[in-house]
Amino acid sequence: xxxxxxxxxxxxxxxxxxxxxxxxxxxxxxxxxxxxxxxxxxxxxxxxxxxxxxxxxxxxxxxxxxxxxxxxxxxxxxxxxxxxxxxxxxxxxxxxxxxxxxxxxxxxxxxxxxxxxxxxxxxxxxxxxxxxxxxxxxxxxxxxxxxxxxxxxxxxxxxxxxxxxxxxxxxxxxxxxxxxxxxxxxxxxxxxxxxxxxxxxxxxxxxxxxxxxxxxxxxxxxxxxxxxxxxxxxxxxxxxxxxxxxxxxxxxxxxxxxxxxxxxxxxxxxxxxxxxxxxxxxxxxxxxxxxxxxxxxxxxxxxxxxxxxxxxxxxxxxxxxxxxxxxxxxxxxxxxxxxxxxxxxxxxxxxxxxxxxxxxxxxxxxxxxxxxxxxxxxxxxxxxxxxxxxxxxxxxxxxxxxxxxxxxxxxxxxxxxxxxxxxxxxxxxxxxxxxxxxxxxxxxxxxxxxxxxxxxxxxxxxxxxxxxxxxxxxxxxx
Amino acid sequence: xxxxxxxxxxxxxxxxxxxxxxxxxxxxxxxxxxxxxxxxxxxxxxxxxxxxxxxxxxxxxxxxxxxxxxxxxxxxxxxxxxxxxxxxxxxxxxxxxxxxxxxxxxxxxxxxxxxxxxxxxxxxxxxxxxxxxxxxxxxxxxxxxxxxxxxxxxxxxxxxxxxxxxxxxxxxxxxxxxxxxxxxxxxxxxxxxxxxxxxxxxxxxxxxxxxxxxxxxxxxxxxxxxxxxxxxxxxxxxxxxxxxxxxxxxxxxxxxxxxxxxxxxxxxxxxxxxxxxxxxxxxxxxxxxxxxxxxxxxxxxxxxxxxxxxxxxxxxxxxxxxxxxxxxxxxxxxxxxxxxxxxxxxxxxxxxxxxxxxxxxxxxxxxxxxxxxxxxxxxxxxxxxxxxxxxxxxxxxxxxxxxxxxxxxxxxxxxxxxxxxxxxxxxxxxxxxxxxxxxxxxxxxxxxxxxxxxxxxxxxxxxxxxxxxxxxxxxxxx
Numbered sequence: 001x002x003x004x005x006x007x008x009x010x011x012x013x014x015x016x017x018x019x020x021x022x023x024x025x026x027x028x029x030x031x032x033x034x035x036x037x038x039x040x041x042x043x044x045x046x047x048x049x050x051x052x053x054x055x056x057x058x059x060x061x062x063x064x065x066x067x068x069x070x071x072x073x074x075x076x077x078x079x080x081x082x083x084x085x086x087x088x089x090x091x092x093x094x095x096x097x098x099x100x101x102x103x104x105x106x107x108x109x110x111x112x113x114x115x116x117x118x119x120x121x122x123x124x125x126x127x128x129x130x131x132x133x134x135x136x137x138x139x140x141x142x143x144x145x146x147x148x149x150x151x152x153x154x155x156x157x158x159x160x161x162x163x164x165x166x167x168x169x170x171x172x173x174x175x176x177x178x179x180x181x182x183x184x185x186x187x188x189x190x191x192x193x194x195x196x197x198x199x200x201x202x203x204x205x206x207x208x209x210x211x212x213x214x215x216x217x218x219x220x221x222x223x224x225x226x227x228x229x230x231x232x233x234x235x236x237x238x239x240x241x242x243x244x245x246x247x248x249x250x251x252x253x254x255x256x257x258x259x260x261x262x263x264x265x266x267x268x269x270x271x272x273x274x275x276x277x278x279x280x281x282x283x284x285x286x287x288x289x290x291x292x293x294x295x296x297x298x299x300x301x302x303x304x305x306x307x308x309x310x311x312x313x314x315x316x317x318x319x320x321x322x323x324x325x326x327x328x329x330x331x332x333x334x335x336x337x338x339x340x341x342x343x344x345x346x347x348x349x350x351x352x353x354x355x356x357x358x359x360x361x362x363x364x365x366x367x368x369x370x371x372x373x374x375x376x377x378x379x380x381x382x383x384x385x386x387x388x389x390x391x392x393x394x395x396x397x398x399x400x401x402x403x404x405x406x407x408x409x410x411x412x413x414x415x416x417x418x419x420x421x422x423x424x425x426x427x428x429x430x431x432x433x434x435x436x437x438x439x440x441x442x443x444x445x446x447x448x449x450x451x452x453x454x455x456x457x458x459x460x461x462x463x464x465x466x467x468x469x470x471x472x473x474x475x476x477x478x
Numbered sequence: 479x480x481x482x483x484x485x486x487x488x489x490x491x492x493x494x495x496x497x498x499x500x501x502x503x504x505x506x507x508x509x510x511x512x513x514x515x516x517x518x519x520x521x522x523x524x525x526x527x528x529x530x531x532x533x534x535x536x537x538x539x540x541x542x543x544x545x546x547x548x549x550x551x552x553x554x555x556x557x558x559x560x561x562x563x564x565x566x567x568x569x570x571x572x573x574x575x576x577x578x579x580x581x582x583x584x585x586x587x588x589x590x591x592x593x594x595x596x597x598x599x600x601x602x603x604x605x606x607x608x609x610x611x612x613x614x615x616x617x618x619x620x621x622x623x624x625x626x627x628x629x630x631x632x633x634x635x636x637x638x639x640x641x642x643x644x645x646x647x648x649x650x651x652x653x654x655x656x657x658x659x660x661x662x663x664x665x666x667x668x669x670x671x672x673x674x675x676x677x678x679x680x681x682x683x684x685x686x687x688x689x690x691x692x693x694x695x696x697x698x699x700x701x702x703x704x705x706x707x708x709x710x711x712x713x714x715x716x717x718x719x720x721x722x723x724x725x726x727x728x729x730x731x732x733x734x735x736x737x738x739x740x741x742x743x744x745x746x747x748x749x750x751x752x753x754x755x756x757x758x759x760x761x762x763x764x765x766x767x768x769x770x771x772x773x774x775x776x777x778x779x780x781x782x783x784x785x786x787x788x789x790x791x792x793x794x795x796x797x798x799x800x801x802x803x804x805x806x807x808x809x810x811x812x813x814x815x816x817x818x819x820x821x822x823x824x825x826x827x828x829x830x831x832x833x834x835x836x837x838x839x840x841x842x843x844x845x846x847x848x849x850x851x852x853x854x855x856x857x858x859x860x861x862x863x864x865x866x867x868x869x870x871x872x873x874x875x876x877x878x879x880x881x882x883x884x885x886x887x888x889x890x891x892x893x894x895x896x897x898x899x900x901x902x903x904x905x906x907x908x909x910x911x912x913x914x915x916x917x918x919x920x921x922x923x924x925x926x927x928x929x930x931x932x933x934x935x936x937x938x939x940x941x942x943x944x945x946x947x948x949x950x951x952x953x954x955x956x
Contacts, residue, residue, distance in 0.1 A: 023656050087792065179479065
């Protein structure tokens with residue numbers, strides 16, 4: 001990221017004015033577009049706001065930008081030709097289209113984290129550096145640097161990785177499958193996107209848990225799907241609710257996250273699993289089982305997936321490397337009938353022409369290495385430790401203000417706030433005090449819920465983060 | 479890929495029967511689904527067809543599969559429960575949805591190449607192993623193995639790669655830009671997909687070249703766009719045609735591939751570039767410039783992109799690592815106004831949650847290394863050598879049967895066949911004789927065109943491949 005050179009003879013404000021002029025003239029900020037605020041630019045360039053104000057004054061005097069009180073600073077249109085018609089109306093393109101943006105809260109959280117990396121992060125659903133197998137991955141890459149052909153990979157994903165997954169799924173998840181039933185995807189996210197876009201059709205009704213991370217993914221709505229709710233209690237969804245939704249809305253698919261559900265942390269009970277499989281196979285409805293968290297089980301024995309009990313081929317199974325090792329490699333997988341795998345692999349070619357060969361090789365090697373078992377053990381201990389720290393802090397700071405059920409696996413603690421507080425006020429005040437979390441409404445719940453994710457947070461920050469949150473909450477109650 | 483164990487005491491047909499039974503029972507082939515043909519399985523397992531026939535007989539006797547003359551072999555439905563209702567109707571899911579599959583010819587070519595890797599390949603638009611910088615990439619990965627945090631990357635793509643691209647684009651493409659105007663994508667393909675899905679809307683009219691690789695991408699139709707043609711002559715498209723299409727259909731965007739166009743190899747003339755930029759900026763229509771081939775220029779000085787002449791911010795520029803170095807790393811880039819980059823980065827989070835960090839690091843390092851210049855030099859020489867071999871063979875074998883214009887860069891030779899021949903017969907007979915190419919109709923052209931791609935073909939195969947093609951063509955004429 002560009003910053004002004006403090007050793008240069010040229011004044012800081014002049015350097016900034018030059019830099020902004022270049023960005024404007026190369027089309028980054030077209031005529032008529034809004035520039036970032038003085039405050040934001042000052043943060044980015046690591047200078048006082050007054051320096052940015054001077055730079056803006058310089059650009060204004062050259063006719064390059066125009067400011068109007070209350071509506072920010074814009075690139076002037078007169079400077080660039082006779083009429084603003086000369087440049088496409090980019091902002092209309094950026095706002096158009098049927099593909100919905102991410103929820104405002106999630107974009108706000110992303111922006112806050114980008115602006116202030118020292119925020120205490122209870123929002124990001126990923127592992128902290130100390131929980132990821134960084135040294136192991138580095139070692140594998142050093143020892144086995146990629147030396148093969150650098151051309152396009154098999155559309156289904158690399159064969160050695162799929163073969164390693166056949167073994168992993170059998171050993172760790174009780175799933176018997178073959179390489180040709182596996183599609184490698186860019187995390188679970190791409191599996192879900194492909195299902196929503198390429199095997200469902202606009203207008204189709206689908207059932208999802210309530211609350212559910214699916215509500216945080218506008219891609220379901222972008223695909224024109226109609227979403228119906230399966231309320232989650234302490235033992236997961238009620239299988240009979242599926243039958244009721246089928247009768248009423250002819251739902252075509254059920255999306256479930258049965259092991260340490262996101263956001264509630266709930267485990268679907270064994271009894272309900274059997275019932276659920278009976279009902280969906282009776283109705284002929286497929287279930288998409290997203291299973292990213294089960295190997296984080298703090299109880300030692302991870303719950304088995306629905307797919308391992310599926311005798312009628314009703315379950316599409318989705319797994320991922322992200323929540324058990326490293327999200328940044330972007331490796332996930334789907335186990336599905338071959339016709340579905342082939343269809344989705346073909347569609348994916350049109351979207352991105354498949355995944356990079358290098359991370360696929362690394363993950364395949366990791367699964368076949370002796371690193372996997374010890375890493376998972378360390379991960380479970382580390383996550384449980386952070387969960388316990390979080391719960392201790394909450395008991396100390398928020399007693400009587402918050403209710404929750406202790407999860408036995410996963411990355412999330414789902415909390416009900418007893419006082420009645422606006423989601424957006426709570427989030428904005430918390431950001432000001434130096435912490436972020438995800439408001440429950442992002443997951444489709446009523447007001448007054450909060451998801452605290454403890455996987456990314458550093459252990460030494462947890463108590464401080466919760467004490468800041470308690471301060472904000474108490475202030476808002478008053 | 480599984481093969482029977484020839485050293486085992488268990489008969490080959492029994493091993494195959496067991497293997498297929500497992501794939502059926504784990505849901506890869508659900509009840510009622512069609513199995514691959516005996517011929518295909520015999521090829522896959524590397525056995526005689528009679529061995530597969532015996533394995534099928536075994537499975538039939540167990541009630542697991544059913545064969546009917548003329549309609550192939552299916553997994554039986556009776557075996558798996560009271561009614562076929564018990565399993566979701568997967569084949570209907572595989573066929574449903576509004577997202578269109580790839581053109582039948584492209585799927586046929588992919589299948590033929592998968593079944594017979596010794597086919598002489600004039601179809602794949604990628605570099606052969608000897609033209610890719612394999613040793614350089616391996617060396618970079620050994621020397622600088624990834625040691626940083628393995629979490630999610632910046633949604634726009636990794637900052638070091640974007641900074642390397644700012645320099646590369648300035649030095650090699652005459653484009654001045656900044657890191658915040660760049661979006662890293664999975665090849666050009668993902669840039670095009672994001673534009674089609676997320677800044678255009680169903681019903682929008684867009685202009686594309688005729689012929690154009692855009693016709694090979696049903697994603698434009700899947701996004702509901704209406705496509706209008708700009709005929710390509712020896713100097714590219716006629717700029718005035720854009721105005722005519724705008725008047726008639728209110729086109730909202732123009733997609734161009736002005737440097738060594740795919741499939742025709744044409745270079746848009748300088749005069750037309752200026753005219754074109756004047757017209758689009760007058761009309762306020764953005765141009766998407768896809769520029770994968772220009773650095774392959776055999777003339778020494780690569781043509782400059784439209785973007786480098788764009789003074790009104792009308793051009794969205796797309797580049798890629800695929801055609802100049804390695805397609806398997808899946809790295810491409812888009813240069814666009816910041817509002818567009820931000821919008822597409824947000825949308826992409828919902829599709830795949832961003833790209834893997836490792837290949838981004840490798841490509842960034844490659845661009846900043848001393849490998850880049852010498853590699854490009856070697857690439858140009860290697861491609862020109864293969865182009866010349868191809869043209870020599872065509873002159874020798876196909877004189878009077880074929881017309882073409884010699885391209886001065888790129889990977890493709892676009893040929894008009896003088897005799898009137900069916901595309902599908904020509905392709906099928908060629909596959910039988912051991913070569914593949916892409917029929918011109920895939921690019922929206924009339925019958926009787928062929929695209930020969932010479933980048934993937936080995937030099938020693940080119941003459942043999944063309945003599946086989948000539949044989950097929952002469953047989954079909956008779």
